[in-house]
Amino acid sequence: MTNLNLSARVLGKFPARVAAGAGMLITKLNGIWTFAVDGGNLVPQGSVPDPANTYVLVQLPDGTTAKVPLSVALAVTQPVEFPGKKNFLFNGGMIVWQRGGSPTPGTAGTRTYGPDRWAITSAGAALTTIARNNHAAIPPRSGSMMVIVGNAGVTTVDVDQRVEAATPVAGTFTLNNPLVWAPQIAFSAYINNQTGSAFTPTLFVETPTVLDNWAASTIVNGGGAGEALQSCPNGVWTRVTWLGDPAAYANKGNGIGFRLRFPSGSLDSNGKSVWITDVMCEPRYAADGIFSQFEVMDFGTELIRCQRYYQKTFPYSVKPAQNAGASNALYFTQVVGAATVQGGNIWRLPTKLRTSPATGTLYNPAAVNAQARNETVLTDCTGTSINLIYEDTVIFACTTAAGSAAGNRMQIHITLDMEL
Secondary structure (H helix, E strand, C coil), rough: CCEEEEEEEEECCCCCCCCCCCCCCEEEEEEEEEEECCCCCCCCCCCCCHHHHEEEECCCCCEEEEEEEHHHCCCCCCCCCCCCCCCCCCCCCCCCCCCCCCCCCCCCCEEEEECCCCEEECCCEEEECCECCCCCCCCCCEEEEEEEEECCCCCCCCEEECCEEEEEEEEEEEEECCCCCCCEEEEEEEEEEEEEECEHHHHHEEEEECCCEEEEECCHHHCCEEEEECCCCCCEEEEEEEEHHHHHCCCCCHCCEEEEEEECCCCCCCCEEEEEHHHHHHHEEECCCCCCCCCCCCCHHHHHHHCCCEEEEECCCCCCCCCCCCCCEEECCCCCHHHHHHHHEEEEEECCCCCCEEEEEEECCCCCCCCCCCCCCEEEEEEEEEECCCCCCCEEECCCCCCCCCCCCEEEEEEEEEEE
16 A cells, blocks of 8 residues: 555643553544544544554654554553543632632531631641642642641541532533543642551542432432542641542433541541642543643633632722722712612623522621621711622612712622532
């Protein structure tokens, strides 16, 4: 057969650890030869004539191209990473902290959000600190991490994220969570143990009884008991990994959650801490046992993704609180007289919420109460309330302040919580 010079189109993201030829589509005159991954090898989907004398142009890991026999390309044994959106956990690099870089830990048994989309729950006692920090050590790929500092009386500590199942569309549901339909789920996280001794975390995979409603849920891995991950020695970064098959998970169409537990005794002192970052959960499109490298997301994109679940009027760097200042507050004009109800005030959201209604909280920029503030006469309104929360709009009302007048300028801060 005559040698053929055929062009190969490679993956948009060509992983440095994948050898020449991996994941390509080899085009021909009257169609496409497609190559799939089977146990790490490229396998032609259909007949390919004379592979020893068929040549392809492939992109090498260093960015250059080379002409190699198809038979050589087919002999590739390096695993292939899939392009595009791999991580179905939001903010796995712990880079977005809209609630503040050091949110106040909740009491024992209370889910408290630290980095966006991540809830932390301690048992026995409240933690000392949940905080954002940077790290310069490798192998984690993101530069940010969550630091959890223990406390006396603390037993277990859980870190969890619940993945949305569906979005209502005209009375039906459009599934957007391929994790539960993939042949395999690959979970991984980097943990730095600063507790003084090794510990072994446990992973619980859960599904809710009702669609996106976590009032009741069931552990679906490890026979309902969860599964132990790898041991984490003290003082070093350890990548813990887990492979799961969601085929038999009950209620998997209702959503899926991943809860990482640090065992009792690991954080029972404020001299002990755990660092965590690069948490990833990837649907694998074959049961290949492969764990991709963490998918680094830029801050702007990750922030928009997280705002579907939580938004605020405060500047990003400001922790929501009463009397925290007027920067970025909503300003609106008084159009009625003093001591009169003024409705129809609107906040247009920068990002659509995942659904509605949400939990809204009001903050006075200049006093310790939840009332709108009349900036003109420096007096608080009364009866401030949120009337309606749509996916892209908040409508609120207030009773104007005594001594105020139409034309005065008023201000308010609001946060919206749509977490699962």
